[in-house]
Amino acid sequence: MKTARFSRDDGSATVTACLALAALLALTVLVAHVGGVIAARHRAQAAADLAALAAAAELVEGADAGCAAAEALGRRMKAGVVRCEVAGWDVLIEVEEKVPAGPFGSPSIRAIARAGPVEEGG
Secondary structure, eight states, X not given: OOOOOOOTTTTHHHHHHHXXXXXXXXXXXXXHHHHHHHHHHHXXXXXXXXXXXXXXXXXXXOHHHHHHHHHHHHHHTTOEEEEEEEETTEEEEEEEEEXXXXXXOOOEEEEEEEEOXXXXXX
């Protein structure tokens, strides 16, 4: 009966491949989380822009009606309106959106938008 002899390098390719696969998996998860945060930032900015436009369109009825329209639109877009300021015909809206980040918690993303008449320069 023959006994098998193993050299010190036997199995090193398997260990290297497992480490490379684990690193690739970690990189994929990181890229997916960063992509999710970027997409959430764009959604929050879109919600702020649309809420500011909705508020500006309702300013004829008063500042309260404008802010109510902004909050309603923010709810529909799953973003909370945290600030609504009306100065004349200008509206400043700030929205906040939670980003699910798995084991890292749920960070908040904020976006600000302004809507109002265009100021003409001389």
